[in-house]
Amino acid sequence: MAVEPSSAKKRKTEDDFEPPGNYEKLSSFAEFEFCKLLKNDMRSKTAFIHAKCRGKEAVLLMEKRAFEPKTVQNLLSEKTELVETLKNDIYSTYNTYPEKELNGLKTTLIFPATSHHIMKYTEQDFHIIHESAGDYNKITLPYIKNKALSNQWVYNILNKKTEADRIIFEDSCSETGFILLPDMKWDRQDVTALYLQAIVHRRDIMSIRDLDKSHLPLLRNISEKGLGAIKEKFGIPGNKIRIYFHYQPSYYHLHVHFAHIKLDNPGFEADRAHLLMDVIENIETKSLYYKEKTLVFKVREDDILYKDFLDHGCIHK
Ligand code: G7M
Numbered sequence: 001m002a003v004e005p006s007s008a009k010k011r012k013t014e015d016d017f018e019p020p021g022n023y024e025k026l027s028s029f030a031e032f033e034f035c036k037l038l039k040n041d042m043r044s045k046t047a048f049i050h051a052k053c054r055g056k057e058a059v060l061l062m063e064k065r066a067f068e069p070k071t072v073q074n075l076l077s078e079k080t081e082l083v084e085t086l087k088n089d090i091y092s093t094y095n096t097y098p099e100k101e102l103n104g105l106k107t108t109l110i111f112p113a114t115s116h117h118i119m120k121y122t123e124q125d126f127h128i129i130h131e132s133a134g135d136y137n138k139i140t141l142p143y144i145k146n147k148a149l150s151n152q153w154v155y156n157i158l159n160k161k162t163e164a165d166r167i168i169f170e171d172s173c174s175e176t177g178f179i180l181l182p183d184m185k186w187d188r189q190d191v192t193a194l195y196l197q198a199i200v201h202r203r204d205i206m207s208i209r210d211l212d213k214s215h216l217p218l219l220r221n222i223s224e225k226g227l228g229a230i231k232e233k234f235g236i237p238g239n240k241i242r243i244y245f246h247y248q249p250s251y252y253h254l255h256v257h258f259a260h261i262k263l264d265n266p267g268f269e270a271d272r273a274h275l276l277m278d279v280i281e282n283i284e285t286k287s288l289y290y291k292e293k294t295l296v297f298k299v300r301e302d303d304i305l306y307k308d309f310l311d312h313g314c315i316h317k
Helices: 116-120 133-148 152-158 215-232 276-285 303-313
Strands: 033-041 046-053 056-064 083-090 091-097 107-108 126-131 169-171 177-180 195-200 239-246 255-260 273-275 295-300
Touching: 056 116, 056 215, 107 126, 126 133, 126 152, 126 303, 152 177, 152 195, 169 215, 177 215, 195 295, 215 239, 215 276, 239 276, 273 276, 273 303
Parallel strands: none
Antiparallel strands: 033 046, 046 056, 056 107, 083 091, 126 295, 169 177, 177 195, 195 255, 239 255, 239 273
C-alpha cells in the first residue's frame, strides 16, 4: 500500500501522469482517523471504512483472509490462545486467537478517495434498470463522460507505471492486444480463487455497448491467449475458468474478468455479468447486437446514474 504525499502535484492529463516518485510505504494507520463504517459485509467478512488522513478522504476495505493450506497446521500450537464459549458433552466452542502471522487482514486502501468511491462502498438499496439503446445515448453516455470513476489506474498498468511486476501475459498489438494480470481482489495465494483481468491496449472501447463485429479478432484473441497463459502459468484448464464482462462496469475501459469456477465472488450475477463466449456469439449473429439491445443491470440507489434515469422519467420510484 502506498500513500500519495500531500505535496504531490495534480495530474494534467491521464496519459502524462507520473506516479509520485517518493510514495511512502504505510506501516501503520497512525495518521488515519475513523469516520464511519460504510458497510459490514458478513458474507465476505469485509468491513468498508470511511476514514480521513492528512485532511483527505480515504476508503479502506478490510477483509479477513482465507486460510492458507501451507500454514493451517501451525494453528494447532501453544501460541494459539483459546477462550471457551460453550461446552456440552463432546461439543465445545472457543474464541480463538492465533499468532499474528496466521491472523492477518487484507486491506485495500483508496486514497485520496472521491465521493464516488465513498458512495460505491456504502450499504444501500439497488434497483434494476432496463437501458435501451436510446437511454444509453441520452443518459448513460453523458454520465460516463462527466461522472464516471477515473481510468488512471488502468492507464498506469498499460504504461507499465504500476503493477508491471505482476503481469502474467501481454500481447502488445495495438489492435488486438491486452495485458493479463491479477485483479486487485485476488491475494495470489489460492489458485482456486484465481481472479485476473485482461485489460485491452485500445483506449476507444468503453464497455460491451461499443462492441461490434470489427472487435471479434480482439475478443477471440483475449479468450484464446488469456486461457493459454492461465494454463501455462497456473496449470488450470480453460473449462475451469469463467470469462466475463461487467455491465455496467466500474471503469469504462474495456476489460475482461477471468475467474476460477470455484471463486465465490459477487460480480457474476445475471444482472451484471456477460460471458465472453456469449458476447462473441451474439456479435457473430448480429454485428450491432450490443449497440441495439436493451441491457438490464442493477444500480445502487445513491449512484448518479440511477438519479439520471429518474430525472429523465425512464424509471419511477
Ligand atoms: O466492475 P468492473 O468490471 O469495472 O471491475 C473492475 C475490477 O478492477 C474490479 O474487480 C477491481 O477489483 C479491479 N481493480 C480496480 N482497481 C482500482 C484496480 C487496480 O488498481 N489494480 C488491479 N489489478 N485491479 C483493480
